[in-house]
Amino acid sequence: MNTVTRPRILVVGAGFAGVDCVRRLERKLAPDEADVTLVTPFAYQLYLPLLPQVASGVLTPQSIALSLRRSRKYRTRIIPGGAIGVDLKAKVCVIRTITDKIVNERYDYIVLAPGSVTRTFDIPGLTEHAFGMKTLAEAAYIRDHVISQLDLADASDNPAERAARLQFVVVGGGYAGTETAACLQRLTHAAVQRYPRLDPGLIKWHLIDIAPKLMPELGDKLGRSAQEILRRRGIEVSLGVSIAKAGPEEVTFTDGRVVPTHTLIWTAGVVASPLIATLGAETVKGRLAVTAEMCLPGHDGVFALGDSAAVPDLAKGQEGAVCPPTAQHAMRQGRKVADNVIATLRGEQMQPYVHKDLGLVVDLGGKDAVSKPLGIELRGLPAQAVARGYHWSALRTNVAKTRVMTNWLLNAVAGDDFVRTGFQARKPARLKDFEFTDSYLTPDEVRARVEGAGIDHP
Numbered sequence: 001m002n003t004v005t006r007p008r009i010l011v012v013g014a015g016f017a018g019v020d021c022v023r024r025l026e027r028k029l030a031p032d033e034a035d036v037t038l039v040t041p042f043a044y045q046l047y048l049p050l051l052p053q054v055a056s057g058v059l060t061p062q063s064i065a066l067s068l069r070r071s072r073k074y075r076t077r078i079i080p081g082g083a084i085g086v087d088l089k090a091k092v093c094v095i096r097t098i099t100d101k102i103v104n105e106r107y108d109y110i111v112l113a114p115g116s117v118t119r120t121f122d123i124p125g126l127t128e129h130a131f132g133m134k135t136l137a138e139a140a141y142i143r144d145h146v147i148s149q150l151d152l153a154d155a156s157d158n159p160a161e162r163a164a165r166l167q168f169v170v171v172g173g174g175y176a177g178t179e180t181a182a183c184l185q186r187l188t189h190a191a192v193q194r195y196p197r198l199d200p201g202l203i204k205w206h207l208i209d210i211a212p213k214l215m216p217e218l219g220d221k222l223g224r225s226a227q228e229i230l231r232r233r234g235i236e237v238s239l240g241v242s243i244a245k246a247g248p249e250e251v252t253f254t255d256g257r258v259v260p261t262h263t264l265i266w267t268a269g270v271v272a273s274p275l276i277a278t279l280g281a282e283t284v285k286g287r288l289a290v291t292a293e294m295c296l297p298g299h300d301g302v303f304a305l306g307d308s309a310a311v312p313d314l315a316k317g318q319e320g321a322v323c324p325p326t327a328q329h330a331m332r333q334g335r336k337v338a339d340n341v342i343a344t345l346r347g348e349q350m351q352p353y354v355h356k357d358l359g360l361v362v363d364l365g366g367k368d369a370v371s372k373p374l375g376i377e378l379r380g381l382p383a384q385a386v387a388r389g390y391h392w393s394a395l396r397t398n399v400a401k402t403r404v405m406t407n408w409l410l411n412a413v414a415g416d417d418f419v420r421t422g423f424q425a426r427k428p429a430r431l432k433d434f435e436f437t438d439s440y441l442t443p444d445e446v447r448a449r450v451e452g453a454g455i456d457h458p
């Protein structure tokens with residue numbers, strides 16, 4: 001069959017949702033049934049739940065960056081770049097390649113899986129001074145930054161500077177923020193042994209959240225256990241508190257406290273990728289409103305899933321419930337969307353997405369963890385075994401599994417060397433630079449660009 005006549009399936013985003021979708025399409029579709037193209041800025045799938053372990057140096061960045069090309073059935077065309085707009089009428093996706101070239105990619109079916117970005121608020125100084133924990137570059141940057149604070153405090157004779165460099169603030173008491181604070185506190189606690197001039201008592205971690213509880217999904221008892229572990233480790237947890245103002249050398253909390261610090265890590269939730277807004281379609285709290293089959297109503301061949309879509313949570317059985325933005329849903333939605341794309345291609349019936357949440361695992365570093373698999377509450381080593389076992393088995397390739405296991409063993413036996421690499425040390429680290437949130441077009445700009453390229457709107 002001629003290439004031109006084959007239906008074109010375009011998948012946007014190589015995360016949990018996009019990669020599971022592509023792998024399923026490669027496995028189930030005959031090569032002459034359709035062409036599959038994947039748009040992704042990076043050549044890997046990032047295993048985000050283990051990001052705090054990269055920041056704390058337990059894992060190397062490479063071990064959680066899974067190759068997109070390591071698959072026996074691999075045949076997808078990969079466009080290295082990011083989608084910056086979609087024209088649903090003309091069926092064109094506008095892409096900015098990694099060399100900043102803008103290209104129009106036509107499709108017959110589009111699967112939108114660009115995930116989410118860090119949610120920010122209109123707080124003075126926040127976007128200029130906070131780091132996020134959403135990308136591999138951010139995790140590696142934060143690790144270097146935290147170690148550099150110890151180096152600079154050690155070299156300084158100014159007590160005020162020392163105190164400021166040794167205070168760290170994490171905002172967000174969800175699993176991402178809690179794990180980040182816990183893992184990085186372990187890093188500084190262990191690293192300070194190598195700095196005999198520094199008083200370990202000066203190191204102070206703050207974890208704050210505007211909500212009244214940490215990780216409410218865990219339930220009251222397990223949430224309190226997590227909080228107790230953090231307090232025991234010297235992390236000051238403040239609930240019902242947020243940030244009023246952020247500066248380069250201090251952060252002001254909403255309860256009036258002013259904390260001298262050079263480190264503000266912002267993990268207060270996520271919001272759908274800005275790509276979704278370029279569609280001009282209906283959204284639910286920023287996520288694209290889709291059916292249980294993950295289709296966009298009124299637009300044939302448009303599918304969306306993962307963190308960027310509000311997929312009805314049929315397993316909950318509540319009117320209006322949508323699936324939470326988690327990897328366990330994104331992966332399974334990826335496979336179901338692939339089945340639905342194939343069903344559409346073959347003129348068969350699509351199936352709705354239904355998955356009952358399996359629970360939550362929270363790795364607080366070392367032997368500390370809390371987990372709630374299938375509703376069973378676990379603490380300490382059993383919880384840690386479940387957390388690590390779950391993540392390990394969810395890594396897609398055997399090579400990644402081996403890398404992660406080797407890293408865990410090496411770290412348990414030999415510890416960390418606390419090496420500061422110096423990469424990007426002189427570059428300001430703003431959220432938008434890591435997450436490229438200012439790259440997107442408005443719906444009007446998308447239309448103008450598509451029309452300017454001579455592509456008709458039907």
Ligand SMILES: Cc1cc2nc3c(=O)[nH]c(=O)nc-3n(C[C@H](O)[C@H](O)[C@H](O)COP(=O)(O)OP(=O)(O)OC[C@H]3O[C@@H](n4cnc5c(N)ncnc54)[C@H](O)[C@@H]3O)c2cc1C
Nearest residue numbers: 013015016017048049082083115306307325326327328330
């Ligand atoms: C620190 C942390 C810990 C977490 N821990 C857990 C956990 O323990 N359990 C759990 O279930 N979930 C966890 N999550 C949430 C989970 O990682 C997300 O819900 C999941 O990654 C969503 O999958 P996704 O495919 O929708 O998005 P992602 O996995 O984020 O993938 C989106 C992909 O799209 C790419 N992309 C973005 N914009 C564009 C664009 N414009 N064009 C092309 N490509 C684009 C991105 O580079 C990325 O590769 C955690 C998240 C974080 C940040």
